[in-house]
Amino acid sequence: MTTTVSGNRGLLQAENLIFEIGSETRTGVDLPAPKGRSDRLGGLKRTAPLPLPGLSEPEAVRHYVRLSQKNYAIDLGFFPLGSCTMKHNPRLNERMARLEGFADLHPLQPEQTVQGALMLMEELSRWLVTLTGMEAVALSPKAGAHGEACGMLAIKAAIVARGEGETRKRVLVPSSAHGTNPATAAACGFIVDEIKGDADGRVDLVDVTEKLGPDVAAIMMTNPNTCGLFEPDIRKIADMVHAAGGYFYCDGANYNAIVGRVRPGDLGVDAMHINLHKTFSTPHGGGGPGAGPTVLSAALAPFAPVPYLVRDGETLRLVETESGADPDARPFGRMCAFHGQMGMYVRALTYMLSHGADGLRQVAEDAVLNANYLLARLKGHFGAPFGDRPCMHEVLLDDSTLKPHGVETVDLAKALIDEGYHPMTTYFPLVVHGALLIEPTETESKAELDRFANVLIALAERAKTDAAHFKAAPRLAPLRRLDETRAARQPKLRWRPEEALRAAAE
Amino acid sequence: MTTTVSGNRGLLQAENLIFEIGSETRTGVDLPAPKGRSDRLGGLKRTAPLPLPGLSEPEAVRHYVRLSQKNYAIDLGFFPLGSCTMKHNPRLNERMARLEGFADLHPLQPEQTVQGALMLMEELSRWLVTLTGMEAVALSPKAGAHGEACGMLAIKAAIVARGEGETRKRVLVPSSAHGTNPATAAACGFIVDEIKGDADGRVDLVDVTEKLGPDVAAIMMTNPNTCGLFEPDIRKIADMVHAAGGYFYCDGANYNAIVGRVRPGDLGVDAMHINLHKTFSTPHGGGGPGAGPTVLSAALAPFAPVPYLVRDGETLRLVETESGADPDARPFGRMCAFHGQMGMYVRALTYMLSHGADGLRQVAEDAVLNANYLLARLKGHFGAPFGDRPCMHEVLLDDSTLKPHGVETVDLAKALIDEGYHPMTTYFPLVVHGALLIEPTETESKAELDRFANVLIALAERAKTDAAHFKAAPRLAPLRRLDETRAARQPKLRWRPEEALRAAAE
Amino acid sequence: MRYLPLTDDDRAAMLAAVGARSMDDLYAGVPREAVLDRPVALPAHQGELQVERLMTLLASCNLPAGRTAFFVGAGAYRHHVPASVDHLIQRSEFLTTYTPYQPEIAQGTLQALYEFQTQVAMLTDMEVANASMYDGSTGMAEAALMAARVTRRRRIVLSGGVHPHYLATVRTACAGAGLDIVALPPAVDDEAAVARAVNADTAAVIVQSPNVFGTITDLRAIASAAHGAGALLVAGFTEALAFGLIEPAGAMGADIVVGEGQSIGNALSFGGPYVGLFATREKYVRQAPGRLAGETVDADGKRGFVLTLSTREQHIRREKATSNICTNSGLCTLAWTAHMTLLGAAGLQRLAALNHEAACDLADALTAIDGVELLTPRFFNEFALALPKRADAVVDALLTRGVMGGVPYHRLTGAPGFENVLLVCATETNTPEDIAAYAAALAEVLA
Amino acid sequence: MRYLPLTDDDRAAMLAAVGARSMDDLYAGVPREAVLDRPVALPAHQGELQVERLMTLLASCNLPAGRTAFFVGAGAYRHHVPASVDHLIQRSEFLTTYTPYQPEIAQGTLQALYEFQTQVAMLTDMEVANASMYDGSTGMAEAALMAARVTRRRRIVLSGGVHPHYLATVRTACAGAGLDIVALPPAVDDEAAVARAVNADTAAVIVQSPNVFGTITDLRAIASAAHGAGALLVAGFTEALAFGLIEPAGAMGADIVVGEGQSIGNALSFGGPYVGLFATREKYVRQAPGRLAGETVDADGKRGFVLTLSTREQHIRREKATSNICTNSGLCTLAWTAHMTLLGAAGLQRLAALNHEAACDLADALTAIDGVELLTPRFFNEFALALPKRADAVVDALLTRGVMGGVPYHRLTGAPGFENVLLVCATETNTPEDIAAYAAALAEVLA
Numbered sequence A, B: 001m002t003t004t005v006s007g008n009r010g011l012l013q014a015e016n017l018i019f020e021i022g023s024e025t026r027t028g029v030d031l032p033a034p035k036g037r038s039d040r041l042g043g044l045k046r047t048a049p050l051p052l053p054g055l056s057e058p059e060a061v062r063h064y065v066r067l068s069q070k071n072y073a074i075d076l077g078f079f080p081l082g083s084c085t086m087k088h089n090p091r092l093n094e095r096m097a098r099l100e101g102f103a104d105l106h107p108l109q110p111e112q113t114v115q116g117a118l119m120l121m122e123e124l125s126r127w128l129v130t131l132t133g134m135e136a137v138a139l140s141p142k143a144g145a146h147g148e149a150c151g152m153l154a155i156k157a158a159i160v161a162r163g164e165g166e167t168r169k170r171v172l173v174p175s176s177a178h179g180t181n182p183a184t185a186a187a188c189g190f191i192v193d194e195i196k197g198d199a200d201g202r203v204d205l206v207d208v209t210e211k212l213g214p215d216v217a218a219i220m221m222t223n224p225n226t227c228g229l230f231e232p233d234i235r236k237i238a239d240m241v242h243a244a245g246g247y248f249y250c251d252g253a254n255y256n257a258i259v260g261r262v263r264p265g266d267l268g269v270d271a272m273h274i275n276l277h278k279t280f281s282t283p284h285g286g287g288g289p290g291a292g293p294t295v296l297s298a299a300l301a302p303f304a305p306v307p308y309l310v311r312d313g314e315t316l317r318l319v320e321t322e323s324g325a326d327p328d329a330r331p332f333g334r335m336c337a338f339h340g341q342m343g344m345y346v347r348a349l350t351y352m353l354s355h356g357a358d359g360l361r362q363v364a365e366d367a368v369l370n371a372n373y374l375l376a377r378l379k380g381h382f383g384a385p386f387g388d389r390p391c392m393h394e395v396l397l398d399d400s401t402l403k404p405h406g407v408e409t410v411d412l413a414k415a416l417i418d419e420g421y422h423p424m425t426t427y428f429p430l431v432v433h434g435a436l437l438i439e440p441t442e443t444e445s446k447a448e449l450d451r452f453a454n455v456l457i458a459l460a461e462r463a464k465t466d467a468a469h470f471k472a473a474p475r476l477a478p479l480r481r482l483d484e485t486r487a488a489r490q491p492k493l494r495w496r497p498e499e500a501l502r503a504a505a506e
Numbered sequence C, D: 001m002r003y004l005p006l007t008d009d010d011r012a013a014m015l016a017a018v019g020a021r022s023m024d025d026l027y028a029g030v031p032r033e034a035v036l037d038r039p040v041a042l043p044a045h046q047g048e049l050q051v052e053r054l055m056t057l058l059a060s061c062n063l064p065a066g067r068t069a070f071f072v073g074a075g076a077y078r079h080h081v082p083a084s085v086d087h088l089i090q091r092s093e094f095l096t097t098y099t100p101y102q103p104e105i106a107q108g109t110l111q112a113l114y115e116f117q118t119q120v121a122m123l124t125d126m127e128v129a130n131a132s133m134y135d136g137s138t139g140m141a142e143a144a145l146m147a148a149r150v151t152r153r154r155r156i157v158l159s160g161g162v163h164p165h166y167l168a169t170v171r172t173a174c175a176g177a178g179l180d181i182v183a184l185p186p187a188v189d190d191e192a193a194v195a196r197a198v199n200a201d202t203a204a205v206i207v208q209s210p211n212v213f214g215t216i217t218d219l220r221a222i223a224s225a226a227h228g229a230g231a232l233l234v235a236g237f238t239e240a241l242a243f244g245l246i247e248p249a250g251a252m253g254a255d256i257v258v259g260e261g262q263s264i265g266n267a268l269s270f271g272g273p274y275v276g277l278f279a280t281r282e283k284y285v286r287q288a289p290g291r292l293a294g295e296t297v298d299a300d301g302k303r304g305f306v307l308t309l310s311t312r313e314q315h316i317r318r319e320k321a322t323s324n325i326c327t328n329s330g331l332c333t334l335a336w337t338a339h340m341t342l343l344g345a346a347g348l349q350r351l352a353a354l355n356h357e358a359a360c361d362l363a364d365a366l367t368a369i370d371g372v373e374l375l376t377p378r379f380f381n382e383f384a385l386a387l388p389k390r391a392d393a394v395v396d397a398l399l400t401r402g403v404m405g406g407v408p409y410h411r412l413t414g415a416p417g418f419e420n421v422l423l424v425c426a427t428e429t430n431t432p433e434d435i436a437a438y439a440a441a442l443a444e445v446l447a
């Protein structure tokens, strides 16, 4: 291997921490000098050290550009991370979010100066409510998990309003659920009761039936579920839950598979969050921000949190406090300061208008077609637990054909990195051992899918004879496999000035 | 070496030509359907094939993002390409150029609707004229070479106006000049007469003296010159040329070394282009666009081309045609349609306002200091033809210490690529064999310079024992060394549809 | 459709490969009656030009802050963000990537998060910080829940200076989780009352400094009251920039420091997305919510970064997780850390000083007007005024004079009381002319 | 100063390392009397916020095209450019790199140029194209010079339909080089006259189609006249988009096709930067000006791209170069090729059709007004009208009605004649309402 003096490798630039390259006296901004007038701090001037390093603009730009090139991204290649819906993020969305009339707007400006923003929220609500066939939407939740909390708190409020607050505490959550579902239920003060999956990757109807009872507040189901399958008995389950006096929370993370083709409202759903950063193409940004508007059924709509939107003839206003709420509204509270993720509303509505009702339907169909195409190409080469029938927008495979040769899910994932792909979601859902959850989305071309399938098939072949190749992967990424155990055992969560002294001393 | 099935290597994505991945029926735009009304084409509807491939937006974005990652850039690392002034390109400039009030302005809108644009041009002119100590500026030239033509045509017009158009045809050009200088002189109908350099890297005063005569129209000198040195006799040469009835064209590509510290007007210069894309930080964009406003002395100012700016009290207007010119103006013609590189004017003025008079002076000083620092660190390890005295903004080295070991300039350059650096300018200026022209610019930190110097010194050491390392470089770039001879011998300047058919047949 | 690469030919070929006659075959699992046979009743797809027109029209129905003399704060602040920040966060490699689950190809995001955590810890003078919460208010709710876990108690005391929206958010989250909220009555400065409210059942005392009235508070007395009772001190703040000038909560005994980071690197954007900063003591880190980036080495021994301590998190711990948070404020943290890196200590201190001076100048100018009283005893860049009229009417009247004069406190509570109190803020973006214009307009309105 | 990484400490250390006492030592080579001892009399440095304010103020003194019903063309065209184009060209790796002299680390730029050249050749139906000229007008000048080199003749004939700015640019460049210009008198449609003007001394016949009056011309007769006389046919155009609908010059016998590419991918930007498209026959390529990207292989036999045939260029051939051009329109070519890739043949054809229909609708609406006469016999998206009044006065009067109505032809020449002729253009950005507004306003103005 060619070694270099610089530590760089061709275009790949080594880059130290800002604490190692910057200094407290350098800065990348020019500001006028303060006048030096007397202060009004009442003696609370900072005495603590402030060792924040500064960089000049050229150094700062280079720092982040160099870092960026160590990342994989949708714009760079196929990113089939199941459940995460890594679809193309249109650039028009970004441009619209930066319009002065949206970006330079304070959440507490007088209402007469933000009518355009409120109209946008009203229009977004109309799209979400119409697409899902629900009664209302709470826009403010800031991500999917936050939307789950919003829905579960609405359910709680409805139950309390019925006077069953002390008795209905149990929430049924399938074992295949995303971790946020049980975590949310618990955070909202519910008791989580896990329900099994059946052999077909679906919620076990018998188990649900048995577990339903007067203490059940709700069921939290994902549909299409995390195995990439539509829950065929969903309507029946909804009716059973309703009959038992409970509510039906639907995790809408996979709504992109059915948008425009199926309305959750027609399935008996009472509450469902919509990850705008999944179905409606707002960028994931390396972990966020997202947005999790939560649609509500007629039963739950009165309990929607503040702020909510009210139209008075020509003008729109926000109800921002519980005391300001209309007589028929019984908001359960507030999810966050201000009005939610406006920047994401702009992007999502831009996307909706671009695709239109016809295009969104096509989005769902192409996502499902792409997944089924991959399933057809791959199922002979990998374990495909539920591969005997069509999937929705995701293909669930496992490492059962690799394991006998000493290669498991994580190794395949790392080998894919060398091949220039972001791995699929691994080891999720938990109901399948060594799960490989592939979500192609609708924004991949057939050529890209074929290339990916060819690589996976070639790797499956190679696994038969060359486990070492997989165990040593990745070799071509900016770093080799990272020691996650060490990171957790001896957590080092920040840089400390002592390191600089030590480095200088060495 | 790890081979991959996909052809990708980790993050580095293989990417085919658009002709290989797109198709004529695919598109990345949505347009309403034409109404199908009768046309007014007079039978000239296109019958020729139109095999232009289209890509959907996700595919197109990915295509160009992948391509981009195969480029080196200032934002990625040190780019010491001598004479090219690869300094940081501030992002504020980009934002300002995109203000609707500048970007969405048609060059032929009524003048009362573009007063802000004309004020900007006036302000830019004021800065350029004040900084250079000249009489006037022609803004419209579109790059340095275009500015050279502007200056030389002004000189020609002045000579013709004196009735010497047929007799003064010779232009003196030093052998160290950039290729555009002789090319420009010839394109303007002059006869190029090369003057020698002296042993100190400067124009040979004796040669100039001997070659001056009544047929000399002008001298074209670069100052600081292409060896990175200030021409110490410049004022004397200017006086001699003027005394002989000629004009002094100064190539201002290296103006960044003296901006704010020396005014070319004080040196006797009659015309000088200013590469806004060098001194004033507008981005090079992989080869352009640039901008080459050309400052003129009082002697040449009347001959400035149209369009030029006139202030009538509160309003500004452009003189766009020769017939519209003021009585005392004798424009030699027009350099281009419209008013030049407005987008670059915005960026350059933004930069000037940001740095201010004080900052621009500091720019020159830091550029010179950085170059001298590198010279001090490197001169013991490389040939440094003029390294016995301070340089300006560039360090000129050569490969004389490497050659005995079988390593030459090109090999060092390619080895630098593996080390993560863009090579310096090589084999220019022609007056030094195996030239290595390093221009650090003022936007590099001392740490970056030290790292670069360390790498160069280590490579100089390695060259003594391991020429093979250099001959085989680069190994770590997206491609190995390219066969430029083959490209020139069998030019293949475009993709052809037959290639697709052939590929399909194979 | 411009975002869809499949052509009709592709679709036909793929259906054939799959062995389906039509898409209906693939949706066969859906109950018949739930399948829509046509698009819903919403407009059809449109081109960029058309969509851009529509969105621009909506945007033009707003009055952007920068088109007025602008003095609105109360939890969101208008600052100048360097152009390079927005350029950098729009880089594809940052914008279009996910949570860094595969660290070998996510070192860019991970190193930036590690740097962010360190900067937040330095700014607040705390030991460690997480990789962000949704915003300051949800962060404060998480802090309350965390304090309850750490202390195994259920009583949460909040100062009357806490932003009413934050209070409502904390109340909602804590009610869901079954904690008890003791909210002190609205007060500009209630240090002593807060200290008195702590008792042996108290999990956390929550104070904000700067608080919604702009008041900055010496937390040391409250900290010792809290610690004496075995409670944690949760120190919130409305404006992260303040710590460039004022003593950080970490230096005054806070156990958790949490607040809104928007003012560094992020646009106002009508309230979101923002970025919650969350710092704590090392010993409590295993009870902290949210992602944490940590240092480790790769198989060759090279330094690298990973998400760590994930056994706290929902995807591992499910109903026992420290929080249900998954997606956080990724790209906003990048904007924050990039802006902070451009500032550095020198730039941050100067910026903070400019803000404080502008606010002092504004306070001088406005309190010179008859009947205007300054309520806030100590402040950074924001303060509360008592006016001789209802604040909402004054704000409306100022608006017709080109001034956005602040937030009527009453708007935030909707409850009776404080109707004449106006929250006013000044930043480095306010010119002396803005301040003069405000004073002139207010004098007119109150005359 | 935010763009300068050196601190004063750095400077001192570096001066010491260099062995200089001060910067004056390093400028010792400069004649004493020419050294300024203080900054020139211009303002001092300012922060981003201050500079942004100033530039925004200047920008606000303009009336952007999009804020009016806009019908101005005459060589620059307002089209919608997809948002992704501007995003892509702002990528650091494209924006902040140089001419691809080191091909191993410039394949991004080089492949994009190779694709650009191919697209230009396909669009114009020519064999090869170069990597761009500064703009259409300078490209036309280069074409004249090239034709003179190829034919070793000096006479250049230009149609009276050539844009007057182009004519002036060609005239200036050719005069400098000592060529003779024969410019036919301004004419909307002078096909026959052009053919007649060719003689045995003629190096090139230059025609534009679409020309400044919007006229599109069947070039076949002119081509055979030119070729019969041993001259080259240089076919210019004002609007590259036209070739999505009209027969390209390459299919009608042109030897060089050259014109303005701005309308694809590039903003109006008050006239620049734009991008000159330049295509020719393979046999003439060694006489062509400008950069050329070509395919080759690397040491491992992998396909790659380089700049090639550089023995034509100034840096090798110096005074014998085919042109002095060095920097060209790099980033504008990238915008062009990216936009063209998004369009593809299908999108291009549709876009061209929409433009043509808008122009036809506009012509119908305007010629319905008494006294308005359509001069252009065949057109793409632009045409000339004869008005009953001076066109400049009409344009001013239209402006007060919110309509930017076009360019008075007389503005382009400044010479007597054609004072009543107005050049009018419509594109896909004009709505039916815009067109109706124009017709209504014009009727009023002419009433």
Ligand SMILES: Cc1ncc(COP(=O)(O)O)c(C=O)c1O
Pocket (backbone or CB within 6 Å): A083, A084, A143, A144, A145, A146, A178, A180, A181, A222, A226, A251, A253, A254, A275, A290, A291, A292, C325, C326, C327
């Ligand atoms: C099935 C499912 N549910 C919930 C979530 C949580 O959504 P968020 O990350 O937006 O909080 C996710 C996110 O990955 C998910 O995949």
Ligand SMILES: Cc1ncc(COP(=O)(O)O)c(C=O)c1O
Pocket (backbone or CB within 6 Å): B083, B084, B143, B144, B145, B146, B178, B180, B181, B222, B226, B251, B253, B254, B275, B290, B291, B292, D325, D326, D327
């Ligand atoms: C010394 C010198 N002169 C002239 C030029 C030509 O300038 P441009 O490329 O802007 O035409 C250059 C460009 O590299 C140069 O370095």
